[in-house]
Amino acid sequence: MISVVIPLYNKEQFIAKALQSVLSQTYTNYEIIVVNDGSTDTSEKEVNRFKDARLTLITIQNSGVSKARNLGVKHAMYSWIAFLDADDWWAPTFLESMVYAIKEYPNHKVFATGRSRIFAAKTERYQHCFLPKNETTATVNYFKVISKFLAPINASNGLMDKELIIEKGLFREGMKQHEDHDLWIRICENNPVVFINKELSFYQKSITNSASTFSFSATDFATYVKTIQAVNTNLSENEKLYFKEYFQRFITIMYFKNSGSFSKSEKEQLLVQFLSLIKNKKYRWLIWFIHNTSKIPIYKFLKTFKLS
Secondary structure (H helix, E strand, C coil), X not given: CEEEEEEECCCCCCHHHHXXXXXXXXXXXXXXEEEEEXXXXXXXXXXXXXXXXXXXXXXXXXXXXXXXXXXXXXXXXXXXXXECCCCCEECCCHHHHHHHHHHHCCCCCEEEEEEEEECCCCXXXXXXXXXXXXXXXXXXXXXXXXXXXXXXXXXXXXEEEHHHHXXXXXXXXXXXXXXXXXXXXXXXXXXXXXXXXXXXXXXXXXXXXXXXXXXXXXXXXXXXXXXXXXXXXXXXXXXXXXXXXXXXXXXXXXXXXXXXXXXXXXXXXXXXXXXXXXXXXXXXXXXXXXXXXXXXXXXXXXHHCCCC
16 A cells, blocks of 8 residues: 655665664555665665565666655555655554554545654654644644744655655656755645654654755755745645745745855846745845855854844
């Protein structure tokens, strides 16, 4: 019933834990598709240690996480896709809880669970004012949630309808940053998220070579903003208000953080995109300020500056 897709690139220290967490699930009607994205360490050898008929390993030349995930989706034999990054893991009842939610919400196509970020010295549970109460399940609006920062879905806590993923165009191949959020935004257009507020997914936050450590390229930035523009036109008026709260803040902060690495022409092209979306005077002033300022070490100031 469920196809678990795991993209793998140089995670020899972690992939065994990720796989073991899937093979230890209380729900057993699933397949695992590991797409080895040209790992140069012993990751493939670690996967081959597991002898289970439900496990398939596909090895390709290094092409990026989006292509790896897309290939996993295309090879999936089941109608539900669960993504799991190779350095993350699940509680034993993750899939069982998902299946129960599917039965309770048979007309829904997007599901997610509570998650925790694991740091070297602490564990941080995902909390949000718009989530259902702890240990309960309810639908949430993706755009309402992201209007107040962290999204309800990440790369290891979601379950989605395979046809919907394909219909929405899969992951943008070539993107190194926000490729997952780019897809979630498209998928959640007119699709509420059934959120199971239980601690069932665990996200390794102390990995130095994770995608979150990469800078946001001008190309990826432009692609993401195009997705925002396209989706925004199809939302309800209330959703547009929530979405605007998110993308005005996001664009401003990310431009401040990364603009020093952009060329003059890249900044000019991005500015046109930004100003077509951002109408708030404070954000527009900040965008213009950033655009006309060379490399300056003031991102930390913006990060602590409360934008409303």
